[in-house]
Amino acid sequence: xxxALGVVAQEAxxxxxxxxxxxxxxxxxxxWRGAVADRSGARxxxxxxxxxxxxxxxxxxxxxxxxxxxxxxxxVTSRTDSAGGMPCVIAVWLExxxxxxxxxxxxxxxxFTTHAAIxxxxxxxxxxxxxxLRHERDLVRQKDDFVAMVSHELRTPLTAMLGSVATLRRFDxxxxxxxxxxxxxxxxxxxxxxxxxxxxxxxxxxxxxxLEPSQLALVDLCAFVSELAPELAEISGGRLALxxxxxxxVVRADSGxxxxxxTNLVDNAVKYAPTGPIEVVVQRDGDRRSLxxxxxxxxxxxxxxxxxxxxxxxxxxxxxxxxxxxxxxxxLCQQLARLQHGSIALxxxxxxxxxxxxxxxxxxxxxPKGITR
Amino acid sequence: xxxIEEKTLRVLVADDDPDILALLTMNLEGQGYLxxxxxxxxxxxxxxxxxxPDLIVLDVMMPKMDGLEVLTILKNHEATKNIPVVMLTAKxxxxxxxxxxxxxxxxYITKPFDLDELLHFIGYLRVNGALID
Numbered sequence: 001x002x003x004a005l006g007v008v009a010q011e012a013x014x015x016x017x018x019x020x021x022x023x024x025x026x027x028x029x030x031x032w033r034g035a036v037a038d039r040s041g042a043r044x045x046x047x048x049x050x051x052x053x054x055x056x057x058x059x060x061x062x063x064x065x066x067x068x069x070x071x072x073x074x075x076v077t078s079r080t081d082s083a084g085g086m087p088c089v090i091a092v093w094l095e096x097x098x099x100x101x102x103x104x105x106x107x108x109x110x111x112f113t114t115h116a117a118i119x120x121x122x123x124x125x126x127x128x129x130x131x132x133l134r135h136e137r138d139l140v141r142q143k144d145d146f147v148a149m150v151s152h153e154l155r156t157p158l159t160a161m162l163g164s165v166a167t168l169r170r171f172d173x174x175x176x177x178x179x180x181x182x183x184x185x186x187x188x189x190x191x192x193x194x195x196x197x198x199x200x201x202x203x204x205x206x207x208x209x210x211l212e213p214s215q216l217a218l219v220d221l222c223a224f225v226s227e228l229a230p231e232l233a234e235i236s237g238g239r240l241a242l243x244x245x246x247x248x249x250v251v252r253a254d255s256g257x258x259x260x261x262x263t264n265l266v267d268n269a270v271k272y273a274p275t276g277p278i279e280v281v282v283q284r285d286g287d288r289r290s291l292x293x294x295x296x297x298x299x300x301x302x303x304x305x306x307x308x309x310x311x312x313x314x315x316x317x318x319x320x321x322x323x324x325x326x327x328x329x330x331x332l333c334q335q336l337a338r339l340q341h342g343s344i345a346l347x348x349x350x351x352x353x354x355x356x357x358x359x360x361x362x363x364x365x366x367x368p369k370g371i372t373r
Numbered sequence: 374x375x376x377i378e379e380k381t382l383r384v385l386v387a388d389d390d391p392d393i394l395a396l397l398t399m400n401l402e403g404q405g406y407l408x409x410x411x412x413x414x415x416x417x418x419x420x421x422x423x424x425x426p427d428l429i430v431l432d433v434m435m436p437k438m439d440g441l442e443v444l445t446i447l448k449n450h451e452a453t454k455n456i457p458v459v460m461l462t463a464k465x466x467x468x469x470x471x472x473x474x475x476x477x478x479x480x481y482i483t484k485p486f487d488l489d490e491l492l493h494f495i496g497y498l499r500v501n502g503a504l505i506d
Contacts, residue, residue, distance in 0.1 A: 152434060155463035159485035160392040166488045167396055171403060179399070186392050 001027055004123030005035035006042030008090065008116045013037050015112055016075060016105055018092035024053040025088040025120045028128055053078075053089040075105050077113040085117025086124065149312050153197060153326070161190040193326075200328040203260070204311070207335035214254040214339050221249040221282040221291055228259060232266050232280060239270070241277040249282050249289040251360035257336040258291075258358070261344070264329045265293040265356050272315070273297020273353065289362045296353040305346055309334050333358075382406045382499065385424065387417035387440070388432040388461065393484075397430060400488055404495070414438025421447055426456060428495060431478075433462035441476050448477040457498055461486060 005023045013021035022045055024034035032054045034045030053070050057078045070076050073091035080087050090113050094105075164187040168180065175183075206212055225242060233240045262280065269278045276296030283290045300308060300315065307313050312327035330344075333356075337344045341361050348354035384406045388394045391412070398408045409424060411417050415437045421429055429447070433440035440460055447453040460478040474481055480494055 152463040155484045156390055156393070159463070160390065160396065162485045163393065163396040163488060167400055170400065170488065182395075186395075190392065 001025070001120065001123045001127050002033065002035060002044065004120055005033060006037060008088075008119060009035045009037035010042050012090050012092060012109060012112055012116070016092045016109060017095055018075075019095040020093040022049060022053060022070060022073070022091040023088065023116065024050050024090075025086060025117075025124075026054075028124060053091060057087065057089050075109050077106060077109045079113055079117040085114065086121040088113065088117050088120055090116060146311065150201060153312060154194065154201075157190040157194040157197065161187050161194065164190070197326045197328075200326045200332060204328055204332050204335065207332060207339060210339060212256075214257060216252050216254055216340065218250050219253045219255050219258065221251060221289060224255060224258065225262075225280055225282060225291070228262060231263065235263060235266050236270050236278045239276070239278050240266070241279045243279060243281055247284055249284050249362075251289045251342075251362055253340050253342070253360050257340055258360075261333045261336050261358055262291065262293065264333050265358075268329055268356075269293055269295035269297070269354075276353070283357075287362055288359055290357050290359040292355050292357040294353065294355045299350040299352050300346065300348040300354050301350055305348065308346065309344075382428065382495075383424065383426045384408050384428045384430065384495075385417065385420055385426040386410045386430045387412070387414070387420075387435065387443070388430075389413060389435045390432075393432075396488075400492065401430075401495075404492060406495075414440065414443045417443045418446055421453055421456070422450070425452060428498065429456055429458045430491075431458055431460050433460055444476050444478055459491065459494065 005025060009021040009023035012018065012023060018038075020036060020038040022034055022036050024032055024045065026032050032050050034050035034053065035042050036045040036049070037043075049070070053076075056070055056076065057080070060078060061080055070089070070091040072093060074094045076089065076091040078087070078089040079085055090109060092105075092109065164183045168175065168183050168187075171179075229240065229242060266278060266280065273295035274297065279292075279294040281292045281294060283292060304315055308315065309330045311331045314327045334344050337358055337360075343359050345357045345359070346354065347357070382405075384401050386394060386397045386401065386408055387410070388397065389412050394410050394412065398410050401408045406428075409420060409426070411420050412435070414435045417429075417431060417435070417440075418438065420426075421443075431440045431443060435443075440462070444458055444460065447456065447458065457479040458477075459480045459482065460476075461482055461484060463484040479498075482491060
């Protein structure tokens, strides 16, 4: 749009034999931009000049003052939203001080400004289309990258599983029993890993396309956690700790999705924090209600804290590969939280454990006020 | 399959997945080869330069340095440029396979690979004298 402004300024200057011309208009974000043109060409206008033009237009609109507030300019015209156009201000400094009625020049410039307004509007649409196209290309590339990653993640356990079976066949009777056991275990383990991966991928796909729309209802977090406790205790191998929450904590949530999130977070805690209790805590903080899963493991470094929510990111590659981690758990949790208009945050210090907090819209039963974020 | 040389073939295998590495090692040793195995790209490069194996089996996606980078280094190094390299990859898009062939690999197999195919190709390399001492 800067190019368009420059051209408009130059043409207006040519039209009126101006020594200098200013053309300003708002961009897509509402911030005003301007171009100044004179004999040496067109360039960006100084912010002060643009601001004066904008203020002048606002004053004229409000009826509080003349539009011609651009200092020193002999002819100033402006448009607010005209049909097909957009707000703009054009100001011209004349070489020759007018001795003929400047009204004529104003009329000429006025007509020009109407067309300029349309030109600038088109320029802005063009710019927006370009940005949208780049965005689309980025999405396509991200999708291709994702497909490549999924392909790799699925083929790896499949290779080990099929390779194990093929090896058993090749060696047949000549294989020693210990090795046979090792290979059978490998096939079984990789098959399980593949199953987990496929399930996670399907969950992610369902969450991303919102295939299972959220059944939002009032959920009492304390009661929810108590009901889930036996399952969580089993996942955590007896390391579960449930501190009692103060008061009630009612949220609007989909209990099925919330269950998936919490079990996933506890499962992660078990994998990454080999010792220490795993706490599931319900919190009230003013208007906010949240549920946290706290572990006392090695914690997560600052540079990794954003990455962990990305797909297929596993911080400890070696151990989680064997533990069957898919790298999709946290991403899935984030999507599931989003589908309930909630969010997940991570706070962690290396050596000091990690806390994953799920925040959900609160519904305070004493003062119903709809969904708050 | 006629064995031309008496010498035992030394193979370097690189893959970051320990199970796949174990399978490759097991099967190659079963063929009578001496196998050294590594789990990342840097180790693969160092081991290749150190031991000058008769054959290298190299996974494309590895930590620290990926297989294609290792391949480029080895193919440009005087001591290792004639060592046949078999690339393994789980990526199956046409551009990736083409990229693999372009990079100078002697063979390119996608996972899940057929063990028979891999072993037959290695056998082919031996019979045709491509595996030199």
